[in-house]
Amino acid sequence: MHSDKSSWLIKGLALAGICFLYFPILIILIYAFNTEESAFSFPPKGFTVEWFFKAAERDDIFQAIGFSLQIAAISTLIALLLGSLAALALYRNNFPGKNVFTLILILPIALPGIVTGLSLLSTFKSAGITPGMATITIGHATFCVVIVYNNVVARLRRISFNIVEASYDLGATALQTFWHVILPNLGASLFAGGLLAFALSFDELIVTIFTAGHEPTLPLWLLNQLSRPRDVPITNVVALLVMLLTMLPVLLSYWLTKDR
Amino acid sequence: MSVIFENVKRHFGDVKAVDDVSITVKEGEFFSMLGPSGSGKTTCLRLMAGFEQPTSGTIYINGEDATWLPPFKRNVNTVFQDYALFPHMTIEDNVGYGLMVKGVRRKDRAIRVKDALKLVDLAHVANRRPNQLSGGQQQRVALARALVNQPKVLLLDEPLGALDLKLREQMQGELKALQKQLGITFVFVTHDQGEALSMSDRIAVFNQGRIEQVSTPETLYESPKTRFVADFMGTANIIDNTLLPDLIDGPQVFALRPEKIRLNSDQGDMTLQGQVSEIFYQGAVTKIEIRLPNHRTVLVQPPYAFDRSSLGGQPVSISWDRADMVRLEEPAT
Numbered sequence: 360m361h362s363d364k365s366s367w368l369i370k371g372l373a374l375a376g377i378c379f380l381y382f383p384i385l386i387i388l389i390y391a392f393n394t395e396e397s398a399f400s401f402p403p404k405g406f407t408v409e410w411f412f413k414a415a416e417r418d419d420i421f422q423a424i425g426f427s428l429q430i431a432a433i434s435t436l437i438a439l440l441l442g443s444l445a446a447l448a449l450y451r452n453n454f455p456g457k458n459v460f461t462l463i464l465i466l467p468i469a470l471p472g473i474v475t476g477l478s479l480l481s482t483f484k485s486a487g488i489t490p491g492m493a494t495i496t497i498g499h500a501t502f503c504v505v506i507v508y509n510n511v512v513a514r515l516r517r518i519s520f521n522i523v524e525a526s527y528d529l530g531a532t533a534l535q536t537f538w539h540v541i542l543p544n545l546g547a548s549l550f551a552g553g554l555l556a557f558a559l560s561f562d563e564l565i566v567t568i569f570t571a572g573h574e575p576t577l578p579l580w581l582l583n584q585l586s587r588p589r590d591v592p593i594t595n596v597v598a599l600l601v602m603l604l605t606m607l608p609v610l611l612s613y614w615l616t617k618d619r
Numbered sequence: 620m621s622v623i624f625e626n627v628k629r630h631f632g633d634v635k636a637v638d639d640v641s642i643t644v645k646e647g648e649f650f651s652m653l654g655p656s657g658s659g660k661t662t663c664l665r666l667m668a669g670f671e672q673p674t675s676g677t678i679y680i681n682g683e684d685a686t687w688l689p690p691f692k693r694n695v696n697t698v699f700q701d702y703a704l705f706p707h708m709t710i711e712d713n714v715g716y717g718l719m720v721k722g723v724r725r726k727d728r729a730i731r732v733k734d735a736l737k738l739v740d741l742a743h744v745a746n747r748r749p750n751q752l753s754g755g756q757q758q759r760v761a762l763a764r765a766l767v768n769q770p771k772v773l774l775l776d777e778p779l780g781a782l783d784l785k786l787r788e789q790m791q792g793e794l795k796a797l798q799k800q801l802g803i804t805f806v807f808v809t810h811d812q813g814e815a816l817s818m819s820d821r822i823a824v825f826n827q828g829r830i831e832q833v834s835t836p837e838t839l840y841e842s843p844k845t846r847f848v849a850d851f852m853g854t855a856n857i858i859d860n861t862l863l864p865d866l867i868d869g870p871q872v873f874a875l876r877p878e879k880i881r882l883n884s885d886q887g888d889m890t891l892q893g894q895v896s897e898i899f900y901q902g903a904v905t906k907i908e909i910r911l912p913n914h915r916t917v918l919v920q921p922p923y924a925f926d927r928s929s930l931g932g933q934p935v936s937i938s939w940d941r942a943d944m945v946r947l948e949e950p951a952t
Binding site: 519521522524525526527528529530531532535539540543544 | 668669670689690691695696697699701703704705706707716717719720721764765768
């Protein structure tokens, strides 16, 4: 038996860590139900659900959510396609300049969002492209591709390449091999990569600021809300809903992959 | 002729993995490619399967120029060293894969898959997944998956390498029996000379990307052409005039098997004196190292019933027949 003292110490520290991480979220939760309108006054005055109904009446909220969902869905699709193709092309073949190419591909995730955003902005401006959904989606796709690429490459490295050769050997064409052998073995990594890419796009703010037109994504809408103190409870409600919504896919992926 | 290599070379940059190899594999024969790792035998097999293309030279399979044919257009199938079973499919689907991609109907497929699994005694695991089978069972599934396509040539890349000794010996027997039963050409890659000797009709011995000798097991063992073959196929004493300056003249080199040398006998026409310096007991056989007066050593393998208890450090005489020495091609260096 290890000493009880140190075990309690570790438990206490772990608890403190969890509190530190989740306390701000708890605040949001509490003040979404607070009767007080304007600021974060402590203790909360009373319990109400009226902010939920008020939020439900606001079209701009649903527009922002819909806009964000569309962008996330499209940039995830682009990422799944380009990311997995890039992974398949790069994980085994050797060609001159491969390392440089890989670096260029991965760079968007390492670059500060401000650099990506700024460079995209000047590119779109000089090309005369009106900022809007397309420009935001392209901006998000730059780092979503990397997420999918990394997931798929990691999976491909664990698959024995012999099964691909075995498939050719048994008479399958490249397309048949991709469909029957490669894709089923990539399934989980594509799903996980897609989910991550979707979540990243859904709450992306910095690149979005530089590439957005007049229509706000959800994170932009939330940011704009901060300048309206009277709307704080509604903002809290939206934040809470977004939190619950984004937790669903995470729980889903956990549930889907836990037995493997 | 099943497979013909004409002056095939495969270079990877500066590395000559296969360097000017010509082979003719006859129809229905059990042909082994034997050599140490890195000798080019596996690359040759991959060239036959179509996973590699030669740098130069021509490959014929069943009389057809297959040099640039992709793997899926060749009527050969491979059993991989690590089996390469599809982890996401049942055993049944694994075995039926080749038929499925060729568009064989589900009904016919099921019958042929069943037959193939019966052939390797695995009909009862059809619905399991590869990771639920033992290594030996996975090995048989890989075999069934290849054979179900009725290939003209079956390529086997060290298929028994991952199995333990007992199972390996059992599988050697089964593979040989299967090959006889089906009459398919087997091309078998191995680094185990005992395995090659016991299974093959003919063996090609590879060394540094080249073939040293192609012959029947008996000829390879009894009459090796080169020092490498003599040494790789079992144990050989290499006899040249640095070892026996009085008896061998000039650049001649000979191989002499340890079992051809008699201890304490003068029946042979070559006789030497020496001292026992080491005794290697290996169960079925015992090898004795004799140190000659010039400090070189000779290995002797006496018959099994030999009494070795009185040998340590004793002066002995060894003798053999000149006819048992096999003249090797390469000159002394």
